[in-house]
Amino acid sequence: MKPQDFPDDIRTHLIPEPTGEMIYRCLECGAEYGITELLYTCPKCRGLFLLEDKNEARLKERPGVFWRRLFDHRKMLNLPALKGIFLFYELIAPVIPLADIIYLGEGHTPQVAANDELAGEVGAAFYFKNDGQNPSASFKDRGMAAALSYLNFLVRQPGAGRLLAICASTGDTSASAALYAAYLGDKVASAVLLPHGKVTPQQLAQPLGSGARVLEIPGVFDDCMKVVESLADNYQVALLNSKNSWRIRGQESYAYEIAQWFDYDLAKKAVLVPIGNAGNITAIMQGFLRFQDLGIIDTLPRIVGVQSRHADPVFRYYLEPDPAKRVFVPVTVTPSVAQAAMIGNPVSMPRVIRLVNEYHCRAGAGSVAVVQVSEQEIMDSMLLANRCGHIACTQGGESLAGFRAALKAGLIPEDEVAVLDATAHHLKFIGFQQMYFEDAFPPEFEVTPKPEYQNRPQLLTPKTGDPEQKTADLAGQIAALLNLTPKKG
Numbered sequence: 001m002k003p004q005d006f007p008d009d010i011r012t013h014l015i016p017e018p019t020g021e022m023i024y025r026c027l028e029c030g031a032e033y034g035i036t037e038l039l040y041t042c043p044k045c046r047g048l049f050l051l052e053d054k055n056e057a058r059l060k061e062r063p064g065v066f067w068r069r070l071f072d073h074r075k076m077l078n079l080p081a082l083k084g085i086f087l088f089y090e091l092i093a094p095v096i097p098l099a100d101i102i103y104l105g106e107g108h109t110p111q112v113a114a115n116d117e118l119a120g121e122v123g124a125a126f127y128f129k130n131d132g133q134n135p136s137a138s139f140k141d142r143g144m145a146a147a148l149s150y151l152n153f154l155v156r157q158p159g160a161g162r163l164l165a166i167c168a169s170t171g172d173t174s175a176s177a178a179l180y181a182a183y184l185g186d187k188v189a190s191a192v193l194l195p196h197g198k199v200t201p202q203q204l205a206q207p208l209g210s211g212a213r214v215l216e217i218p219g220v221f222d223d224c225m226k227v228v229e230s231l232a233d234n235y236q237v238a239l240l241n242s243k244n245s246w247r248i249r250g251q252e253s254y255a256y257e258i259a260q261w262f263d264y265d266l267a268k269k270a271v272l273v274p275i276g277n278a279g280n281i282t283a284i285m286q287g288f289l290r291f292q293d294l295g296i297i298d299t300l301p302r303i304v305g306v307q308s309r310h311a312d313p314v315f316r317y318y319l320e321p322d323p324a325k326r327v328f329v330p331v332t333v334t335p336s337v338a339q340a341a342m343i344g345n346p347v348s349m350p351r352v353i354r355l356v357n358e359y360h361c362r363a364g365a366g367s368v369a370v371v372q373v374s375e376q377e378i379m380d381s382m383l384l385a386n387r388c389g390h391i392a393c394t395q396g397g398e399s400l401a402g403f404r405a406a407l408k409a410g411l412i413p414e415d416e417v418a419v420l421d422a423t424a425h426h427l428k429f430i431g432f433q434q435m436y437f438e439d440a441f442p443p444e445f446e447v448t449p450k451p452e453y454q455n456r457p458q459l460l461t462p463k464t465g466d467p468e469q470k471t472a473d474l475a476g477q478i479a480a481l482l483n484l485t486p487k488k489g
Contacts, residue, residue, distance in 0.1 A: 242279025255287025
């Protein structure tokens with residue numbers, strides 16, 4: 001649809017000009033810094049940043065109904081810079097010119113309702129939001145589109161020079177960072193640090209295919225993260241993990257899309273999300289809070305974070321009911337099928353604490369909760385979902401397992417409709433499915449396959465060597481195996 005075809009009161013706002021004044025605001029000491037520097041923690045106190053638009057009050061000059069109409073109409077606009085996450089341009093990065101925005105097809109991933117069989121098995125209605133249908137096949141593309149658009153804007157400034165973008169990863173971040181950096185060509189070089197032997201072959205292939213420099217080190221993700229943080233502190237590199245505030249901004253779009261899907265009515269809605277480095281749950285909470293600030297939504301949905309017993313520091317933190325007595329303690333992780341969530345010291349934990357407090361103040365106690373699930377429950381839930389027409393990864397299985405746990409614990413009423421985050425495409429984690437089918441999990445995973453979820457190919461051999469009889473013989477075997485009914489006459 002062309003701009004001239006839109007209603008008069010919307011047309012002049014469809015294609016925005018850069019506005020606002022974005023800064024980094026320290027969560028700990030409140031210090032603010034300009035966005036022309038590559039900063040990830042406060043130089044004064046080492047606190048984490050949240051991006052803030054100092055002129056955001058201008059957005060409140062218009063009512064929520066205006067923003068709802070603008071975003072709904074903008075979906076019909078055929079302009080790549082305002083598609084995907086930047087459909088919500090005014091809330092994502094209003095200082096970046098449209099010419100600098102990168103769009104590779106990210107955002108607006110489908111929300112697929114559970115069929116009657118799956119909803120009946122679980123005991124409640126719900127959706128999977130398939131973020132595995134982003135360009136690099138994971139939710140990381142939302143944040144990376146914002147972070148690399150910012151870098152594209154930054155390298156155009158005089159004297160910026162060529163940048164090196166670097167990240168630590170369990171797989172998905174590296175794939176996304178390498179893809180978006182590759183699109184920028186010679187402006188940005190790309191390097192990724194991976195824990196040796198702890199990334200699936202499919203995920204490893206992605207940054208290699210995008211031309212990134214892939215470096216493996218012993219240990220787990222947390223060890224890689226320490227090295228990347230040291231590099232960002234001491235060298236002129238762009239860190240692309242969720243410590244990067246632009247990443248959080250881009251991932252807020254997940255919340256905006258859910259609101260838009262439900263026509264901005266989020267009463268009796270719940271959102272379940274796996275917690276790894278805690279960037280995604282941070283972004284989702286912040287997104288809903290900002291939509292409420294602008295009057296776009298009236299009601300905040302319930303948020304439930306999910307962690308495996310093998311990597312559960314956030315769950316343990318919130319086990320203490322008295323906020324004054326809570327102390328965050330990192331944990332040593334053990335192998336998990338939900339590899340993207342296998343993080344014992346999430347860097348965004350300070351953001352989580354801040355935003356959960358704000359969420360509870362607005363929506364009441366219990367509006368944010370964290371549940372713990374087993375590896376067995378994760379795998380069984382993934383296979384159950386995919387047998388009912390979904391393409392959930394192991395993290396999607398973690399979300400479904402968490403939904404069932406939350407229902408059982410009474411944390412989510414049965415009349416609430418839930419949206420479950422399937423963070424990546426099922427095929428990225430296909431090796432775990434194969435291990436389940438072949439009963440090949442090492443003991444430390446604590447997964448015992450259930451026969452009803454196992455599936456293997458069955459070889460059929462013709463019982464005759466006569467070429468003319470072979471086809472009929474094989475067709476007869478298949479008809480008998482599948483209990484087919486012969487045609488009459």
